[in-house]
Amino acid sequence: MTSEPHDTLAKTFDPASIEAKWYRHWEETGAFRPDRPDAEPFTIVNPPPNVTGSLHIGHALDNTLQDIVIRYERLRGKDALWVVGTDHAGIATQMVVERQLEERQDKRTNYSREDFVQKVWDWKEESGGTITRQLRRLGCSMDWSREQFTMDEHFTRAVLKVFVDLYNDGLIYRDKRLVNWDPKLRTAISDLEVETRDVKGHFWTFIYPLADGSGEIRVSTTRPETMLADMAVAVHPEDERYKDLVARGAKVKLPITGREIPIVADEHADPELGSGAVKITPGHDFNDFEVSKRAGIAPAEMLNMLDADAAVCQTADGLIPEELLGLDRFEARRVVVEMLKASGHLVPHVSTNKKGEEIVADAEPRTIATPFGDRGGVVIEPWLTDQWYVDAEKLAKRPIEAVKSGEIEIVPATWEKTFFNWMENIQPWCVSRQLWWGHRIPAWYNEDGNVFVAETEEEAQAKAGEGVALRRDEDVLDTWFSSALWPFATLGWPDAEARVDKHYPNSLLISGFDILFFWDARMMMMGYYNMDERPWEKLYLHGLVRAADGSKMSKSKGNVVDPLGLIDQYGADALRFFMAAMESQGRDIKMDEKRVEGYRNFATKLWNATRFCQSQGIGASTTIKAPPARLAANQWIIGEVQQTVEALDKAMADLRFDAAASTIYHFTWDRFCDWYLELIKPVFQGDPDSMLAKETREVAGWALDQIMVMLHPFMPFVTEELWHAQGSRPYDLIHAKWPKPEAEVSKDATDAIDWVIDLTTATRSARNELGISPGEKLAAYIESPSPLAQGVLDRSSAAIERLARLAPVTVGEAPAGAAMQVGSGSDVFIVPLEGVIDIEAERARLIKARDAAVKERDSLVKRLDNPNFVERAKPEAVEKARADHAFQREEIERLNAALERLG
Structure with a gap:
């Protein structure tokens, strides 16, 4: 049965007129909330975008894929929950608010910590919801009633509990180590927040005299200023040139400072590189830090020559000359080189030009791989400081085992090698940041420097003893520490165990491969540690969206694409379908606006097909099961629906978004719109009240409904609009049931239709190649038709004439002369061309x-x-x-x- 269509469709499809209407309706009616308590849960969490952010093309890809999955699972009857929220983004948010203060000739340090943090909260309330509004425009069916923020009160409790638990288990500790220090932001940042750029620089060589006056050693460096804090010179243990010096404990006396430092044997020194001797500055170089520890120098004894602004400060031994103190690191570099040159300790670099002339310079020009902070934008300085660390090596063990055993599946599997390489060589995770905005570290110190870690100050005071003065740690936690708790803290942990039990572990995580270590791996660590269970069953890593020429998008290149602009121009459905169609596992996506426009045309094609159906009295179906059918074309489309559902389910199970999009696209455009509607037109040109016409209306209405359901995850707006335009419905399309045709169709009938389609396609292609008018009827001959061909000729010659424009069709030998051949299956038709075209x-x-x-x-x-x-x-x-x-x-x-x- 079908209901009468609502004749309300406009002639032209206009996305803007329907998108806001339907999203508002879905949200107001609670359509995104899980409301099937007895159903199997399906849970995903969004990678929380920065509260400072706005929708970029990467967000559009990431969230489109998630929405496709959650809408698909909701249609399949799951209790589907998509958790949504934003990240407090410590560095980024503090930078935004500080920039606003600077615009008013104001600065953070003019305020108390509490007053500044309140200003951040004020900014968040006024300007922090931009991206969540934009996610709505994309059509994301997130449960907004559970919207989270990583600084929410319940989330903060979870963060503090995890920190204290890790500390009590010996998995968080305070240590003096080198960190990546951003002098602009005045905070430590992680290795993952450092980007390496090639910078033109120089390579200087210095003379370090032996302290006893018996000789010298030459060392080379790209950072001459660090010699002010040198603590050793390293040589290879097997380097014969230096064995005697090492054996007798020789030392060198540094120019400028006069510090005497040992010559140590360490395999870090390469005998083949330069002089084979390497200056060691443990307080300002990661490799030197390790060499010094092997040489017996404790981190507490290592010298530091830079302050938080990367300006020269006095070392613990007080040997840096007064005139260097306070200089910026790069100005200090220039002055140090001048001083070494003046004292005769700089070795000139000699080279030869193209003319064979000798060129003498202070240093060798070199291109140097230089670390920059991805937010501060300045050169990162390795800096020796006390920070809080997580023992990531121990926490990484269970995630490694889980991926190896298949307990957690990574898709595509090609990312497993990268995952193992990083996790098996993981370094301690520095989780403290020198900021004011963020989760303040729950640690208090007494006057002697003893630390008391607790969730509250009252608990810390109880540990320290009554009347003991305490001061709280000034640092906050790395943003990624709190977001690592996202899969379970968003569900109410540790306060609401019941909600966690239902939706933890999550079913799937979809993220860009670029945050595999920032976030994904850390969620695995925290999931196993806190919940004793994997955070999700499957991790899907998608590629990046690149510019049309394959280059990375960047503001400096001017090739950034605004997804909201594409939505304004083509509609959210078209952009979403583009993202799905182009998402091929393991590959980046090249932006192609023409393709987006093409998918807008696809939506228009469906719109017009629905208008045609309405014009023939084809309305909403009232059955999930396929209606009974006798007409071959009707049986054929039912069979096509069944095949499409099977192919779509397989593609979604494999997370092949491109295959899923291609499947529903070709079924809708090719099979339904181009062929089926054409095949059934003659039915409505006869008696509109015949049983055949009634059957065709029911089958066509049912098939169109199946299209809307299958296409809905990809194009939710146009499908919901058409769903309701087709007639009265007991529920919205978002809560419809996934297709289940449960039909048996005649293979003879479907084979006959496929045969006609193949013949028509071949004939149209041949006409096009030879410049023959598509509408011109052509005589055709078939000498020995197959049983299938004979059956079609006997029962459906009118279809051959109308679609392939072949008439008359004669069974027998074709006359001699120029002709073209067209075929379907094993059957070949000869079409004479004499008199049709000028052959020569x-x-x-x-x-x-x-x-x-x-x-x-x-x-x-x-x-x-x-x-x-x-x-x-x-x-x-x-x-x-x-x-x-x-x-x-x-x-x-x-x-x-x-x-x-x-x-």
Whole structure:
């Protein structure tokens, strides 16, 4: 049965007119909330975007994929929950508020810590909801009633509890180590927040005299200023040049400071590099830090020559000259070089130019890989300081085992090698940050420096003893520490165990591969530690969205694409479908606005197909099971629906978003709109009240409903609009049931339709190649038709005439002369061309076009065979040449086929 369609569809599909309406309706009616307590749960959490953020193209991809999955599982009857929230983004948010203060000639330090934090909260209330509004525009069906923020009171309790538990278990500790220090932000940052850039610099060589006056050692460096805090010179244990010096405990006396430092043997020194001797500055170089520890120098004894602003400060031994104190590190570099040159300790660099002339300079020019902070934008300084660390090596053990055993599946599996490489070599995780905005570390100190870790100050005071004065640690926790608790703290842990039990572990996590270590791996660690269970069953890592030429998007390049602009122009459905169709496991996505426009046209195609159905009285179906059908075309479309559902379910199970999108796209456009609607038109040209017409309306209405349900996860707005336009419904499409045709169809009937479609497709292609009008009827001959062909000719010759425009069709031998051949299956039709086209003129045209294509192909082959072009040309130019070559090759094949048809 079908209900009467609502004749309300506008002639033109306009996304803007329906998107806000339906999203508001879904949200107001609680459509995104899990409301099936007895159903199997399906839970995902969104990677929480920064509260400072706005929707970029990467968010659009990430959240589209998640929404496709959650809508799909909701349609399949799961108790589907998509947890949504934002991250407090310690550094980023503090920077935003500090910039606002600077605009008013104000600064953070003019306020107490409490007053500044209140200003951040005020900013959050006024401006912190931008991205959540934009996620709504994308159509994300998140449960907004549970929206989270990592600084919410309940979340803060979870963070403090985890810190205290880890501390009590010996998995968090305070240590003096080198950190990546951002002098602009005046805080430690993680290795993952450091980006390496190639910078033009220099390589200086110095003379370090032996302390006893018996000789010298030469060392080279790219950072001369650090010699002010040198504590050793390292040589390789097997380097014969220095064995005697090491054996007798020789020392060198540093120029400028006069500090005497030992010569130590360590395999870090490369005998083949320069003099084979390396200056060791443990307080300002990660490798030197390890060398010094092996040499017996404790971190507490290591010298520091820079303050928090990366300006020169006095070392513990007081040997840095007064005139250097307070200089910026780069100014200090210039002055140190001048002082060494003046004292005769700088070794000039000698080179030869193209003319053979000798060139003498202070240093060798070099391109140096230099670390920069990804937010502060300045050169990072390795800095020796006391920080809080998590014993990541111990916490990584269970996640490693889980991925190896298959308890957690990583998709695509190619990322497993990268995961293991990082996790098996993981370093202690520095979790303290020198900021005011964030979760303040729950540690208090007495006057002697003893630490008391507790969730509250009252508990710390009880541990310290009554009347003992305590001061709280000034630092806050790394933002990634709190977001690592996202899969369970968002569910109320540790306060609401029942909610956690239902939805933990989560079912799936979808994230960009670029936060595999920032976030994903840390959620595994915290999930196993706190919940004794995996955080999710499966981790899907998608690629990046790149510019059309394959380059990375960046504001500096001016190639950033605004997803909201694309939504304004083409609609959210078109952008979402583009993201799904282009998401191929393990590959980045190239932005292609033409494709987005093409998917807007796809939505328009469905819109117009629905309008056609309405014009024929085809309305909403009242059955999930396929209606009974006798007409071959109706049986065929039911069979096509069944195959499409199976293919779609397999693609979604494998998380092949591109295959899923392709499946529903081709079924909707090719099979339903282009073929089925064309096949059933004659039914409505007869008696509109016949049993056949009634059956066709029911099958067509049912098939159109199945399209809307299957397409809904990808294009929720247009499908919900059409769902209701087709008739009265007991529920919204978002809560419909996934297709379950449960039908048996005649293979003879479906084979017959497929045979007609193949014949029509082949005939239309041949007409196009030979320039024959699509509407012109052509006589055709078939000498020995197969049983299938004979059956179609007997029962459906009208369909062949109407679709393939072949009439009359004669069973028998074709007359001699030029003809084209078209086929379907094993059957071949001969179509005489005498009198239809000018044979010789057409042959000449085809030969000319083919020869031109051959010439162009050969030219492209030469270019692609030239190593200079392939290696030196821009990648996009090489890619275009390959695409042009493939096109010309296919064009030659097409033109040769057309020539063969002429005989």
